[in-house]
Amino acid sequence: MHIATRYLGFLFLTAALTASAAPKAGAAQEVQVRVDHPRYYDRDHHDYHEWNDREDHSYRIYLGERHRDYRDFHRNNRREQNRYWQWRHSHPDRD
DSSP states (O other), X not given: OHHHHHHHHHHHHHHHHHHXXXXXXXXXXXXXXXXXXXXXXXXXXXXXXXXXXXXXXXXXXXXXXXXXXXXXXXXXXXXXXXXXXXXXXXXXXXX
16 A cells, blocks of 8 residues: 555656646747848958848948949948948947
């Protein structure tokens, strides 16, 4: 009889621990969407810039001020990219 009580106690303890851990396991399975944006290195300022929607918006403003048609940033040569980074550092985002 002593063994049966131990066995039942073990089962109840296991069930209690499993039930308390189940909501935590469900929370850990939440889907997190992360979009990896390309990063560009600014040689003159020795920093990286993540190319996201905000950066693309600034780039379009830069092109508009120079009356240029849109061209993917990564297609520009290094000199033109450096010109953009120079402009970008003197025109920070306004939040």
